[in-house]
Amino acid sequence: MHNLDAIINRVQSYALSQNTQPTLLAVNKIDSTERYQLPWLPQSLRELIAIGNPHLFIFFSYQVILGRAPDTEGARNYHDLISSGRLSLRKFALQMLCSTESKHHGHLLKTNRLDRYIIALENKILTIWGGRRGAGLVGRIHDQLIKLSSTNTATIQHSAILSKQSHDLEIINKKIAYTVNQQLINIESNLTASLNNANQELNDQYNKLFEQKIQNAHDVRDFVRDSIKQQTDGLNNIIDSFSETLNISQEKIKQELAHNLSAINKSLVDTEEKMLFISNGMINNGKTALYLNEQILKKMAGNPQPATYEIPLPVEDIEVDAYYLAFEAKFRGPEDEITGKLEKYTPYVEDILRTSQLPLLDIGMGRGEWIKLLNTKGLKAQGVDQSEEMIRHCREQNLSVVHADALDYLSNLKEKSIGAISSFHVVEHLPFEILFRLLKEAYRVLSPGGILILETPNPENVLVGSHTFYHDFSHKNPVTPNSLQFLAEYHGFKDCEILRLNPYPESAKVPGNDLLTERVNGHLCGPQDYALIAKRAGNKQ
């Protein structure tokens, strides 16, 4: 099949047959209001009347004046009137021309001048005279005039017949097409239905087969299940007998163990008694030895002197340090919270540490949160502390710390060798002489532009000065911001700044904003700590 047109026809019809929706055959309804293009229509009033045959005349009057086919009711009524002579063709045409429907349609029927005059005259007589007789006479004369003056009547009648026949044929055609379409749709839906039936049939057959298979499958499954059950039962029996044996041997082992245990305990008790006896003997020996020592010393010195024993107490130091670690955890807060609070100091030291590449020294660095924070930012920092426990804690975290007395350590540092010095909650532990020397040494070791940060409890808050300051047994006395700033300036520090920190939360304050309430809140709920930030002047010259 190499003819393209044949191929395309085949494929197109295949495409249509594949389309399940019968959309391709649209229903063509016969619409009585539809206007058909007639091959001939009367052009003038004269031509219309010349048709003569009442049936055709009515049909064409409707077509040309109203633009539609006559309805059967109207057509029959007018046909009776005209064929019985009660209504002349001219009169009917004039009535129709005056109707509102005709004005709406806008017909193209021509009327010659003479006819117009006669129609006007007839109307005049009707209105002036009010009598029908005169008008009727004019009408009859007009009828005769039309009859006499029409020349081509035969041609017009012939055309009218042909035109009407073609119209009727067209209508019949439409009707046939409609019926054929209907039948096609019926056939198609029947086809679809039978296809569906066939599908249904196939499905049923398939389902039956499937059920049979399932039945078979069920038999197989039952068999498998039974055999599995048998196997399982056998296995269960084996497991039961095995666990029984196991229980028996466990019991035996337990008894054996209990026996051994009591034997061991007995021998342990024996050993303990023996050891007690030995140690008593040794204590006696020791006492004897001491007594002998004393006797020897007395004899050697000649005067009786009691034996004194300088007992070193390193254990006690470590205990105090451990107490401090615990104390800090409770009253200063967890390490990460402290780190958050320390964060605000970084902007003060960051510049000088970066530009000078000198380290920061944290005096009494404690758990080392601050130097750790600086290290994470890539800044050099070291700590000095007397507490062994703190040193161990910091070294575990790979922090650079020195175990020494701070003042000693400072005194041994070179001049201008440190970028910044900080000390949090240390100054309140120090006697004034030490504090004085500490600031002096700090100024010496700081490089020009170096920063000093000292944080301490703020006694401006009455509750701090009278109560919370004394939570720490090792605190000496509160240090006021004014005196600390004066001391720093006395040693040469410039650009001193006091940061007041950690006020009580808003919720703790007495509500209200009058002067008294504000004063009470200021004294009782104000900042609990403050920091002095001071600078060693740069040597720009």
Place this chain on the structure above:
Amino acid sequence: MNIMLAANITPFLHGGADYHIQGTADALINAGCKVETLRLPFTFQPEQPILDLMQWCNKLNLNQPNGYRVDRLISLQFPCYGIEHNCHTAWIMHQHRAVYELYSPQNSTPQLAQLKDAIIEFDQYALRHCTQRFANSKRVAERLYQYNDLKAQPLYHPPPAYQAFHRAEDLGYIFCPSRIEVLKRQDLLIKALELAPKSLPIVIAGAGGQSESLKQLINQLGLYERVRMLGAISEAEKIAYYAHCTAVFFAPFDEDYGYITHEAMLSGKPVITCTDSGGPLEFIEHSHTGWIIPPNPQAIAEVLNWIAEHPSQTLEMGKTAKAAWPKLGISWNNVVSKLLES
């Protein structure tokens, strides 16, 4: 899971992209997702509105519009890749082709050159910052790697109504369905037909800007008796033409993906394609499920003659193609599980 699907719209200019976007949304909804589809009006000319749209996308953050959580943004088209989202999956349909593989410095304007630089920079940044990148096909992934040095995993999706394609009696013609455009190169087939006197007749389906000049070419070469141009056809007609043909011709220039390859395989027909056709090359195996030949009329003419002389081998190749398609593992289920993978 709330998903934003971002793509473009070129008003009243519809094609495969619309199906791709709608198909993705439907598949996500079927998988139980809530989907909102955002479609940005896109104009190819002039350059400034494209730059404006890029900037607009860059400023858009869709993590939580109006306080409503969006769990994932899936963007399908340029410049939706630039929208900000913490979990942004780009499934690149294709890039802005005018400034990549279709760009030639000789035919360019200064504005287009400027646009090219801006788009490359935009794509580079936006696509690099996506959580994961998929490409519509291996070809699209290759171009991304070639021009932007970025990797993307090819992720294929099935063509529209792919279950409807089937085989029917071979009526002895070559079917060539596609929009009729320069890049689709129907003219190659017509020129080849002139050189292949034994060839089966050809049926061309589709509308497009090159319809008239293709008609002229057919008349010029006096091939009217051997070629028919059907114009646009319905889906049912398309399926029927696939079902009855002997082989399918589909040899565009550097196609991104191309549904036609898949439709032909699903209809059990071998595909004639060319070495520079892009997408089809990922699925067609030369002399097994079709022919991959140089893009010149002589080579195509040889294949056309061969088909006419070897009907039973051609039929076998069609069957092989139909058997091969399911093994490609292309399904919307797979698409959804990949898109929601990480």
